[in-house]
Amino acid sequence: MVEIDEKVMNKEVLEMAFDRCIKCSTCKYSYKNFEKSCPSGEKFLFESYWASGRIRIIRGVLNGELDWTDELIDPIFACTTCGACMDSCQAPHADYIVEMIETLRELAVQHIGPAKNQQFLVSRCEESCNPYGEPNSDNEDLKKKYNLPDKAEWVYFIGCTSNYRQQSLRDATLRFLKKAKIDFTLVDEHCCTSPMIRTGQLSIVKDYMNYNIAQIKNTGAKKVITSCAGCYKTLINDFERFGEEMGLEIYHSLELVKQLLDKKKLKFKSGYNKTVTYHDPCHLGRHMGIYELPREIYKQIPDLKLVEMKRNRNFSWCCGAGGGVKIGYPDWAIEISKERLEEAKETGATVITSTCPFCKTNLTDANEAYNFDFEVLDLMEILDKVEIEIEV
Protein backbone atom coordinates (compact mmCIF):
# COMPACT_ATOMS: atom_id res chain seq x y z
CA MET A 1 0.00 0.00 0.00
CA VAL A 2 1.30 3.45 -0.90
CA GLU A 3 1.69 5.77 2.07
CA ILE A 4 -0.62 8.74 1.45
CA ASP A 5 1.13 11.82 2.72
CA GLU A 6 -1.00 14.27 0.76
CA LYS A 7 -3.11 16.79 2.66
CA VAL A 8 -6.71 15.74 2.07
CA MET A 9 -9.68 15.60 4.36
CA ASN A 10 -10.31 11.87 4.08
CA LYS A 11 -7.39 9.63 3.17
CA GLU A 12 -9.44 6.50 3.80
CA VAL A 13 -11.54 7.04 0.69
CA LEU A 14 -8.43 7.42 -1.43
CA GLU A 15 -7.03 4.16 -0.04
CA MET A 16 -10.10 2.39 -1.40
CA ALA A 17 -8.71 3.01 -4.91
CA PHE A 18 -5.96 0.46 -4.28
CA ASP A 19 -7.93 -2.66 -3.50
CA ARG A 20 -11.68 -2.27 -3.96
CA CYS A 21 -12.38 -1.64 -7.66
CA ILE A 22 -12.32 -4.86 -9.70
CA LYS A 23 -12.53 -3.03 -13.07
CA CYS A 24 -15.76 -4.80 -13.97
CA SER A 25 -17.25 -1.72 -15.71
CA THR A 26 -20.68 -2.20 -14.13
CA CYS A 27 -20.55 1.51 -13.22
CA LYS A 28 -20.78 2.49 -16.89
CA TYR A 29 -24.49 1.69 -17.28
CA SER A 30 -27.59 1.49 -15.12
CA TYR A 31 -27.25 -1.80 -13.31
CA LYS A 32 -29.47 -4.49 -14.85
CA ASN A 33 -31.19 -2.05 -17.27
CA PHE A 34 -28.08 -1.32 -19.33
CA GLU A 35 -29.31 2.22 -19.98
CA LYS A 36 -26.79 5.00 -20.43
CA SER A 37 -26.24 6.50 -17.00
CA CYS A 38 -22.89 8.33 -16.82
CA PRO A 39 -23.01 11.70 -18.62
CA SER A 40 -19.23 12.03 -18.48
CA GLY A 41 -18.34 8.62 -19.91
CA GLU A 42 -21.02 8.91 -22.61
CA LYS A 43 -19.69 12.30 -23.71
CA PHE A 44 -15.98 11.56 -23.81
CA LEU A 45 -16.09 7.76 -24.40
CA PHE A 46 -12.73 7.22 -22.81
CA GLU A 47 -11.97 5.08 -19.76
CA SER A 48 -10.66 7.98 -17.64
CA TYR A 49 -14.04 9.73 -17.90
CA TRP A 50 -15.94 6.90 -16.22
CA ALA A 51 -15.88 6.23 -12.48
CA SER A 52 -13.62 3.21 -12.95
CA GLY A 53 -11.07 5.33 -14.84
CA ARG A 54 -11.12 8.03 -12.18
CA ILE A 55 -10.36 5.39 -9.56
CA ARG A 56 -7.37 4.34 -11.68
CA ILE A 57 -6.26 7.97 -11.80
CA ILE A 58 -6.30 8.08 -8.00
CA ARG A 59 -4.12 4.97 -7.95
CA GLY A 60 -1.81 6.33 -10.61
CA VAL A 61 -1.13 9.69 -9.00
CA LEU A 62 -0.66 8.17 -5.57
CA ASN A 63 1.71 5.40 -6.55
CA GLY A 64 3.72 7.62 -8.90
CA GLU A 65 2.66 6.01 -12.19
CA LEU A 66 0.95 9.23 -13.28
CA ASP A 67 2.37 12.73 -13.13
CA TRP A 68 0.19 15.69 -12.24
CA THR A 69 -0.19 17.29 -15.67
CA ASP A 70 -2.88 19.51 -17.12
CA GLU A 71 -4.05 16.52 -19.17
CA LEU A 72 -5.64 15.20 -15.99
CA ILE A 73 -7.85 18.26 -15.44
CA ASP A 74 -10.73 17.24 -17.70
CA PRO A 75 -10.87 13.57 -16.66
CA ILE A 76 -10.93 14.69 -13.03
CA PHE A 77 -13.34 17.62 -13.25
CA ALA A 78 -15.67 16.73 -16.14
CA CYS A 79 -18.02 14.74 -13.92
CA THR A 80 -21.36 15.93 -12.56
CA THR A 81 -20.97 13.87 -9.34
CA CYS A 82 -24.43 12.57 -10.18
CA GLY A 83 -23.85 9.29 -8.34
CA ALA A 84 -25.22 7.01 -11.09
CA CYS A 85 -21.97 5.03 -10.84
CA MET A 86 -22.52 4.53 -7.10
CA ASP A 87 -25.94 3.12 -7.82
CA SER A 88 -24.62 0.64 -10.36
CA CYS A 89 -21.37 -0.50 -8.76
CA GLN A 90 -21.84 -3.62 -6.64
CA ALA A 91 -18.43 -3.51 -4.93
CA PRO A 92 -17.91 -2.52 -1.27
CA HIS A 93 -16.69 0.98 -2.12
CA ALA A 94 -19.81 1.80 -4.16
CA ASP A 95 -21.25 4.29 -1.67
CA TYR A 96 -17.97 6.21 -1.60
CA ILE A 97 -17.27 6.68 -5.32
CA VAL A 98 -18.38 10.33 -5.48
CA GLU A 99 -16.48 11.06 -2.27
CA MET A 100 -13.44 9.45 -3.89
CA ILE A 101 -13.85 11.71 -6.93
CA GLU A 102 -14.32 14.78 -4.74
CA THR A 103 -11.21 13.88 -2.76
CA LEU A 104 -9.25 13.34 -5.98
CA ARG A 105 -10.34 16.87 -6.90
CA GLU A 106 -9.14 18.12 -3.53
CA LEU A 107 -5.73 16.69 -4.44
CA ALA A 108 -5.88 18.02 -8.00
CA VAL A 109 -6.64 21.54 -6.76
CA GLN A 110 -3.36 21.41 -4.81
CA HIS A 111 -1.36 20.22 -7.84
CA ILE A 112 -2.95 21.44 -11.10
CA GLY A 113 -5.88 23.64 -10.06
CA PRO A 114 -9.60 23.16 -10.82
CA ALA A 115 -11.13 23.19 -14.30
CA LYS A 116 -11.48 26.47 -16.17
CA ASN A 117 -13.63 29.05 -14.35
CA GLN A 118 -14.33 26.81 -11.34
CA GLN A 119 -11.97 28.99 -9.27
CA PHE A 120 -14.61 31.73 -9.53
CA LEU A 121 -16.86 29.69 -7.26
CA VAL A 122 -14.45 30.55 -4.45
CA SER A 123 -13.32 34.05 -5.46
CA ARG A 124 -16.91 35.24 -5.91
CA CYS A 125 -17.81 33.81 -2.52
CA GLU A 126 -14.86 35.62 -0.99
CA GLU A 127 -16.20 38.87 -2.45
CA SER A 128 -19.90 38.47 -1.80
CA CYS A 129 -20.60 35.17 -0.01
CA ASN A 130 -22.31 33.52 -3.00
CA PRO A 131 -20.85 31.73 -6.05
CA TYR A 132 -22.81 33.92 -8.49
CA GLY A 133 -20.92 37.06 -7.47
CA GLU A 134 -24.19 38.90 -6.79
CA PRO A 135 -24.20 41.55 -4.05
CA ASN A 136 -24.89 39.66 -0.84
CA SER A 137 -28.47 39.85 0.37
CA ASP A 138 -28.70 39.76 4.14
CA ASN A 139 -32.40 38.90 3.58
CA GLU A 140 -33.53 41.76 5.85
CA ASP A 141 -35.76 43.17 3.07
CA LEU A 142 -37.45 39.81 2.68
CA LYS A 143 -37.91 39.56 6.44
CA LYS A 144 -39.66 42.93 6.39
CA LYS A 145 -41.76 42.09 3.34
CA TYR A 146 -43.00 38.84 4.86
CA ASN A 147 -43.15 40.22 8.40
CA LEU A 148 -40.76 37.63 9.82
CA PRO A 149 -39.45 37.69 13.40
CA ASP A 150 -35.80 37.63 14.59
CA LYS A 151 -36.38 34.53 16.73
CA ALA A 152 -38.33 31.55 15.40
CA GLU A 153 -38.73 27.78 15.52
CA TRP A 154 -37.64 27.31 11.89
CA VAL A 155 -35.14 28.94 9.56
CA TYR A 156 -35.84 28.87 5.84
CA PHE A 157 -32.34 28.46 4.34
CA ILE A 158 -32.96 29.92 0.89
CA GLY A 159 -29.69 28.91 -0.79
CA CYS A 160 -27.81 30.97 -3.39
CA THR A 161 -29.49 29.58 -6.53
CA SER A 162 -33.00 30.28 -5.24
CA ASN A 163 -32.02 33.69 -3.88
CA TYR A 164 -30.08 34.96 -6.89
CA ARG A 165 -31.32 32.95 -9.90
CA GLN A 166 -34.70 31.35 -9.12
CA GLN A 167 -36.54 33.92 -7.08
CA SER A 168 -39.98 32.68 -8.13
CA LEU A 169 -39.15 29.38 -6.42
CA ARG A 170 -37.91 31.27 -3.35
CA ASP A 171 -41.05 33.41 -3.25
CA ALA A 172 -43.35 30.41 -3.78
CA THR A 173 -41.67 28.72 -0.80
CA LEU A 174 -42.01 31.86 1.34
CA ARG A 175 -45.71 32.11 0.47
CA PHE A 176 -46.25 28.42 1.26
CA LEU A 177 -44.57 28.74 4.67
CA LYS A 178 -46.70 31.80 5.45
CA LYS A 179 -49.89 30.02 4.37
CA ALA A 180 -48.94 27.07 6.61
CA LYS A 181 -48.38 29.56 9.47
CA ILE A 182 -44.94 28.11 10.13
CA ASP A 183 -43.04 30.11 12.78
CA PHE A 184 -39.98 30.81 10.64
CA THR A 185 -37.39 33.41 9.84
CA LEU A 186 -34.47 34.04 7.49
CA VAL A 187 -30.78 34.59 8.20
CA ASP A 188 -27.91 36.38 6.49
CA GLU A 189 -26.64 33.25 4.68
CA HIS A 190 -23.29 32.38 3.25
CA CYS A 191 -23.25 29.77 0.46
CA CYS A 192 -23.98 26.30 1.86
CA THR A 193 -20.54 25.28 0.41
CA SER A 194 -21.83 22.60 -1.93
CA PRO A 195 -20.16 24.04 -5.09
CA MET A 196 -16.80 24.25 -3.33
CA ILE A 197 -16.98 20.72 -1.90
CA ARG A 198 -17.99 19.23 -5.27
CA THR A 199 -15.01 20.88 -6.97
CA GLY A 200 -12.44 20.07 -4.28
CA GLN A 201 -11.88 23.71 -3.30
CA LEU A 202 -12.12 23.57 0.45
CA SER A 203 -10.34 26.72 1.64
CA ILE A 204 -13.45 28.54 2.90
CA VAL A 205 -15.71 25.56 3.57
CA LYS A 206 -15.30 25.17 7.36
CA ASP A 207 -15.60 28.93 7.97
CA TYR A 208 -18.78 29.10 5.93
CA MET A 209 -20.29 26.11 7.70
CA ASN A 210 -19.51 27.64 11.10
CA TYR A 211 -20.92 30.99 10.01
CA ASN A 212 -24.20 29.47 8.81
CA ILE A 213 -24.58 27.36 11.95
CA ALA A 214 -24.01 30.43 14.16
CA GLN A 215 -26.51 32.49 12.15
CA ILE A 216 -29.17 29.81 12.43
CA LYS A 217 -28.54 29.22 16.14
CA ASN A 218 -28.82 32.98 16.85
CA THR A 219 -32.47 32.77 15.88
CA GLY A 220 -33.14 30.04 18.45
CA ALA A 221 -34.41 27.78 15.65
CA LYS A 222 -34.42 24.02 16.05
CA LYS A 223 -35.41 23.24 12.48
CA VAL A 224 -34.09 24.27 9.08
CA ILE A 225 -36.06 24.00 5.85
CA THR A 226 -34.74 24.44 2.33
CA SER A 227 -36.21 23.95 -1.13
CA CYS A 228 -32.79 23.24 -2.66
CA ALA A 229 -31.68 19.62 -3.10
CA GLY A 230 -28.01 20.70 -3.03
CA CYS A 231 -28.32 22.68 0.22
CA TYR A 232 -30.33 19.81 1.74
CA LYS A 233 -27.68 17.20 0.95
CA THR A 234 -24.88 19.50 2.09
CA LEU A 235 -26.53 20.56 5.36
CA ILE A 236 -27.24 16.93 6.29
CA ASN A 237 -24.34 14.92 4.87
CA ASP A 238 -21.43 17.25 4.29
CA PHE A 239 -21.69 19.29 7.49
CA GLU A 240 -21.41 16.02 9.42
CA ARG A 241 -18.59 14.76 7.19
CA PHE A 242 -16.67 17.95 7.89
CA GLY A 243 -17.19 17.49 11.64
CA GLU A 244 -19.73 20.29 11.97
CA GLU A 245 -22.56 18.89 14.08
CA MET A 246 -25.55 21.18 13.68
CA GLY A 247 -27.85 19.60 16.24
CA LEU A 248 -30.77 20.80 14.09
CA GLU A 249 -33.48 19.02 12.17
CA ILE A 250 -33.11 19.59 8.42
CA TYR A 251 -36.08 19.34 6.07
CA HIS A 252 -36.58 19.68 2.36
CA SER A 253 -39.74 21.71 1.72
CA LEU A 254 -41.39 18.69 0.11
CA GLU A 255 -41.11 16.82 3.43
CA LEU A 256 -43.16 19.54 5.13
CA VAL A 257 -45.72 19.45 2.31
CA LYS A 258 -46.01 15.68 2.63
CA GLN A 259 -46.41 15.89 6.43
CA LEU A 260 -49.23 18.40 6.03
CA LEU A 261 -50.93 16.17 3.46
CA ASP A 262 -50.56 13.09 5.66
CA LYS A 263 -52.10 14.95 8.59
CA LYS A 264 -54.91 16.05 6.26
CA LYS A 265 -54.11 19.67 7.06
CA LEU A 266 -53.34 20.64 3.47
CA LYS A 267 -56.35 20.61 1.15
CA PHE A 268 -56.47 21.45 -2.54
CA LYS A 269 -59.27 23.80 -3.57
CA SER A 270 -58.42 23.84 -7.28
CA GLY A 271 -56.59 21.59 -9.70
CA TYR A 272 -53.64 21.70 -12.08
CA ASN A 273 -54.84 20.39 -15.39
CA LYS A 274 -51.52 19.57 -17.05
CA THR A 275 -49.38 16.56 -17.86
CA VAL A 276 -46.25 16.70 -15.75
CA THR A 277 -43.06 14.65 -15.65
CA TYR A 278 -40.75 14.66 -12.64
CA HIS A 279 -36.98 14.95 -12.90
CA ASP A 280 -35.25 13.43 -9.85
CA PRO A 281 -32.46 15.77 -8.69
CA CYS A 282 -29.31 13.68 -8.09
CA HIS A 283 -28.79 15.35 -4.73
CA LEU A 284 -32.24 14.37 -3.52
CA GLY A 285 -32.57 11.02 -5.26
CA ARG A 286 -29.38 9.01 -5.50
CA HIS A 287 -27.57 10.99 -2.80
CA MET A 288 -30.40 11.13 -0.23
CA GLY A 289 -32.70 8.29 -1.32
CA ILE A 290 -35.83 10.46 -1.73
CA TYR A 291 -37.78 9.21 -4.74
CA GLU A 292 -41.38 8.55 -3.74
CA LEU A 293 -42.21 11.59 -1.56
CA PRO A 294 -42.41 14.10 -4.44
CA ARG A 295 -44.37 11.64 -6.59
CA GLU A 296 -46.86 11.07 -3.77
CA ILE A 297 -47.41 14.84 -3.59
CA TYR A 298 -47.87 15.31 -7.35
CA LYS A 299 -50.36 12.43 -7.42
CA GLN A 300 -52.54 14.19 -4.83
CA ILE A 301 -52.82 17.46 -6.78
CA PRO A 302 -56.25 17.34 -8.49
CA ASP A 303 -56.26 17.06 -12.30
CA LEU A 304 -52.43 16.74 -12.48
CA LYS A 305 -51.38 13.81 -14.65
CA LEU A 306 -47.94 12.51 -13.64
CA VAL A 307 -46.04 10.60 -16.32
CA GLU A 308 -42.62 8.99 -15.90
CA MET A 309 -39.60 9.34 -18.11
CA LYS A 310 -37.98 6.09 -19.21
CA ARG A 311 -35.06 6.64 -16.84
CA ASN A 312 -36.49 7.57 -13.48
CA ARG A 313 -35.78 7.35 -9.75
CA ASN A 314 -32.29 5.84 -9.16
CA PHE A 315 -31.87 5.36 -12.93
CA SER A 316 -32.48 9.05 -13.72
CA TRP A 317 -30.27 10.82 -16.23
CA CYS A 318 -28.59 13.80 -14.50
CA CYS A 319 -29.66 17.35 -15.46
CA GLY A 320 -25.98 18.15 -16.10
CA ALA A 321 -25.50 21.07 -13.74
CA GLY A 322 -23.78 19.49 -10.74
CA GLY A 323 -20.20 18.87 -9.72
CA GLY A 324 -18.96 22.21 -11.10
CA VAL A 325 -19.93 21.22 -14.66
CA LYS A 326 -22.32 24.18 -15.10
CA ILE A 327 -19.54 26.70 -14.59
CA GLY A 328 -16.62 24.60 -15.89
CA TYR A 329 -18.26 23.12 -19.00
CA PRO A 330 -21.38 25.24 -19.66
CA ASP A 331 -22.10 24.02 -23.21
CA TRP A 332 -21.81 20.39 -22.22
CA ALA A 333 -24.01 21.05 -19.13
CA ILE A 334 -26.96 21.99 -21.34
CA GLU A 335 -26.22 19.15 -23.78
CA ILE A 336 -26.80 16.78 -20.85
CA SER A 337 -30.09 18.54 -20.08
CA LYS A 338 -31.07 18.35 -23.75
CA GLU A 339 -30.96 14.56 -23.49
CA ARG A 340 -33.21 14.78 -20.43
CA LEU A 341 -35.69 17.05 -22.23
CA GLU A 342 -35.78 14.70 -25.24
CA GLU A 343 -36.70 11.91 -22.85
CA ALA A 344 -39.33 14.14 -21.23
CA LYS A 345 -40.78 14.87 -24.68
CA GLU A 346 -41.43 11.15 -25.23
CA THR A 347 -43.80 11.16 -22.24
CA GLY A 348 -46.17 13.72 -23.76
CA ALA A 349 -45.71 16.02 -20.75
CA THR A 350 -45.87 19.77 -21.22
CA VAL A 351 -44.38 20.52 -17.81
CA ILE A 352 -41.06 19.23 -16.51
CA THR A 353 -40.75 19.65 -12.79
CA SER A 354 -38.13 19.10 -10.14
CA THR A 355 -37.37 19.89 -6.51
CA CYS A 356 -34.06 21.70 -6.98
CA PRO A 357 -33.38 25.25 -8.21
CA PHE A 358 -30.12 24.16 -9.83
CA CYS A 359 -31.87 21.48 -11.91
CA LYS A 360 -34.52 24.07 -12.80
CA THR A 361 -31.84 26.51 -13.97
CA ASN A 362 -30.08 24.03 -16.22
CA LEU A 363 -33.25 22.46 -17.61
CA THR A 364 -34.54 25.99 -18.35
CA ASP A 365 -31.29 26.94 -20.10
CA ALA A 366 -31.49 23.82 -22.32
CA ASN A 367 -35.21 24.36 -22.90
CA GLU A 368 -34.39 27.80 -24.33
CA ALA A 369 -31.15 26.90 -26.12
CA TYR A 370 -32.66 23.93 -27.97
CA ASN A 371 -36.15 25.40 -28.50
CA PHE A 372 -38.14 22.91 -26.49
CA ASP A 373 -41.44 24.34 -25.37
CA PHE A 374 -41.67 22.94 -21.86
CA GLU A 375 -42.78 24.83 -18.82
CA VAL A 376 -40.00 24.16 -16.31
CA LEU A 377 -41.34 24.47 -12.79
CA ASP A 378 -40.43 23.44 -9.29
CA LEU A 379 -42.90 21.54 -7.11
CA MET A 380 -43.23 24.64 -4.88
CA GLU A 381 -44.14 26.77 -7.91
CA ILE A 382 -46.83 24.29 -8.97
CA LEU A 383 -48.25 24.35 -5.43
CA ASP A 384 -48.21 28.14 -5.65
CA LYS A 385 -50.39 28.00 -8.76
CA VAL A 386 -53.19 25.94 -7.20
CA GLU A 387 -55.54 27.14 -4.54
CA ILE A 388 -54.71 25.49 -1.24
CA GLU A 389 -56.06 25.68 2.26
CA ILE A 390 -53.84 24.80 5.20
CA GLU A 391 -55.40 24.11 8.56
CA VAL A 392 -53.17 25.11 11.46
Ligand code: SF4
Ligand atom coordinates in the same frame (compact mmCIF):
# COMPACT_ATOMS: atom_id res chain seq x y z
S1 SF4 B 1 -16.15 1.24 -9.73
FE1 SF4 B 1 -17.36 -0.55 -9.19
S2 SF4 B 1 -18.58 -1.00 -11.03
FE2 SF4 B 1 -16.93 0.40 -11.66
S3 SF4 B 1 -15.31 -0.95 -12.39
FE3 SF4 B 1 -14.89 -0.56 -10.22
S4 SF4 B 1 -15.89 -2.24 -9.11
FE4 SF4 B 1 -16.72 -2.24 -11.19
Ligand code: SF4
Ligand atom coordinates in the same frame (compact mmCIF):
# COMPACT_ATOMS: atom_id res chain seq x y z
S1 SF4 C 1 -20.71 10.67 -10.74
FE1 SF4 C 1 -22.01 10.59 -12.63
S2 SF4 C 1 -20.78 11.65 -14.20
FE2 SF4 C 1 -19.37 11.16 -12.51
S3 SF4 C 1 -18.46 9.19 -13.03
FE3 SF4 C 1 -20.24 8.73 -11.75
S4 SF4 C 1 -21.94 8.41 -13.22
FE4 SF4 C 1 -20.26 9.45 -14.34
